[in-house]
Amino acid sequence: MVKTDYDIAIVGGGLAGLATAIQLAKKAYSVVLFEKEEYPFQKVCGEYVSLESWAFLESLGLPLHKMSLPLIDTLQLTAPNGKELFTKLPLGGFGISRYLLDKSLADIAAKSGVTILQKTKVDDAKKQDDLFVISFPGNAIKTKVCCAAYGKRNNLDVKWKRPFLRQTSSRLNNYIGIKYHVKTDWKDNVIGLHNFENGYCGISKIEGNEYCLCYMTKAENLKACDNSIEALQENILAQNPHLKKIFSQSEVMKDFPVTISQINFGAKEKVQDGILMLGDAAGMITPLCGNGMSIALHTAKLAAALIDAFLQGKFSQSEMEEAYKKQWNKAFASRLKAGRFIQSFFGGKRLSNFFVGTFKAFPFLTKPVIKLTHGKPF
Ligand SMILES: Cc1cc2nc3c(=O)[nH]c(=O)nc-3n(C[C@H](O)[C@H](O)[C@H](O)COP(=O)(O)OP(=O)(O)OC[C@H]3O[C@@H](n4cnc5c(N)ncnc54)[C@H](O)[C@@H]3O)c2cc1C
Incomplete structure (x- = not known):
């Protein structure tokens, strides 16, 4: 047992x-953060960040206003049959790759004094008396507070037997995600959301001259195509x-696609044996709504104030x-x-054709629906 104690341990170095x-x-606390990968690295994500996060990211020290990022103010929604509608986004967003965003925040964290242990996968975290013991290969540390921000699904979910893993509704679990960075012909201010049988694919601009092309679908769709991504696309x-x-007209960048599986949208507990669950580890919004990153950042703001x-002794555990x-x-x-x-409307081909058709006929319905899933700047 290493006797290096910190005030706070954070498992997972994504946005939350x-x-x-x-x-x-x-605030001058000693913080250790564990990340199983090494920055910078690619992550499956549509890379469209709602503007509700802009001020908060800047307050962390990220100079977004100097980064020449594309601003996105229009949504193009299409149905599997090709019907399309355009609508202005009530708040809008900007495009940035997770490669750049996570790396930039990791640099700010390191400069702010956070001890970042990269390529370090946490095996367990549990409460022992009034402290938390965080175990990782060959070692363990003790901290006063522990946060789990390890994303959608993880070894610790299995270890802790979290109830959402027993979720049987096929509407809420067993999705896969696939992401490319491409060069293509696409408008800089438009995010495209294109539905297909049992899935949808987003496209929007990120930094440089590249676009993020990312889709999510049921694992059965891939299985039905002999587990071939090319066949699934074709x-x-x-x-x-x-x-x-x-x-057909996009040039795929090197090292793509990146993929993930076992995505699950079931409800999750917000606190696990005294550990505050942040970001996707506390609950994941369907990517169709395009603001999981903002929710992850917002959970971080709420949690940091409470910690x-x-x-300071103002609250008990x-x-x-x-x-x-x-x-x-x-x-x-x-x-x-x-x-x-909303995701349930975009499951089957006929249903999503119907809903895009309805939104096209009654465009005034789109903004309230988008607003239902979006927050305000925090
Ligand atoms: C297909 C798809 C498209 C999406 N598109 C968008 C979009 O366009 N806009 C949007 O706002 N949101 C989108 N999202 C959602 C968004 O990606 C997430 O909500 C967001 O990344 C959550 O951040 P997080 O910090 O909770 O988790 P993550 O960003 O997933 O970070 C978790 C981190 O923990 C690390 N980790 C995991 N286990 C361990 C361990 N045991 N020890 C140490 N480290 C560990 C991981 O390596 C990872 O870096 C999309 C999601 C999917 C699946």
């Missing part, structure tokens, strides 16, 4: 973990004429936990529910 670490390190995605055109109050659950539910529960509900 890094943003929490930066805020607490800036046989199923390309039935939507917009996707057929995009895939600060706890470490249980008061901190209760306040986190309450604030989380107030801020996000209805957005996640709305996301799951």
Whole structure:
């Protein structure tokens, strides 16, 4: 047992973990953050960030206004049969790759004094008396507070037997995600959301001269294509004429695609044996709604303020936990529910044809639906 003690341990160095670490390190707490990969690295994500996060990211020290990032103010929604509609996004967003975003935040975290242990996968974290013991290969440390920000699904979910893993509704689990960076012909201010049988594919600009092309579908769709991504794209995605055109005229960048599996949208607990769950580890909004990153960052803001109050002795551990659950539910529960509900409309081919057709006929319906799943700047 190494006797290196920290105030706070954070498991997972994505957006939720890094943003929490930066805020607490800036308040002079000692913070250790574990990340199993090495920065910079690619991650499956549509890479469209809602503008609700702009001010918060800048407050962490990320100079977004100097980074020449594309601003996106229009949504193109298409149905599997090719029907399309355009609508202005109520708030809009910007494009940035996770490669750049996560690396930039990791640099800020390191400069702020966070100890970042990269290529270090946490095996377990548990409460022992009033402290947390975090174990990783060949070692363990003790901390006063522990946050889990390890994303969608993880070895620790299995170890802790989290109930969402028993979720049987096929509507909510067993999705795969596939991402490319491409050079293509696409408008800089438009995010395209193209539906196909049992899935959807987003395209929008990121930094440089590249575009993120990312889709999510049921694992059965891939299985039905003999587990071939090319066959999946040719046989199923390309039935939507917009996707057929995009895939045929895009130049794929080196090292792509990147893929993930076992994506699950079931409800999750917000606190696990005293550990605050952040970002996707606390609940994942369907990517169709395009703002999981903002929710992850917002959970980091809520958690950091409560941890600060706890470490100053203003709250007990249980008061901190209760306040986190309450604030989380107030801020996000209805957005996640709305996301799951909307996702169900875009499951089958006929249903998504019908809904895109309806939105096209009644365009005034689109903005309230988008607003249901989006928050305000925080
Ligand atoms: C297909 C798809 C498209 C999406 N598109 C968008 C979009 O366009 N816009 C948007 O806002 N959101 C989008 N999202 C959602 C968004 O990607 C997530 O909500 C967001 O990344 C959550 O951030 P996080 O910090 O919780 O988790 P992550 O960013 O996943 O970070 C978790 C980190 O923990 C690390 N880790 C995991 N286990 C361990 C361990 N045991 N020890 C140490 N480290 C560990 C991982 O390597 C990872 O870096 C999309 C999601 C999917 C699946």
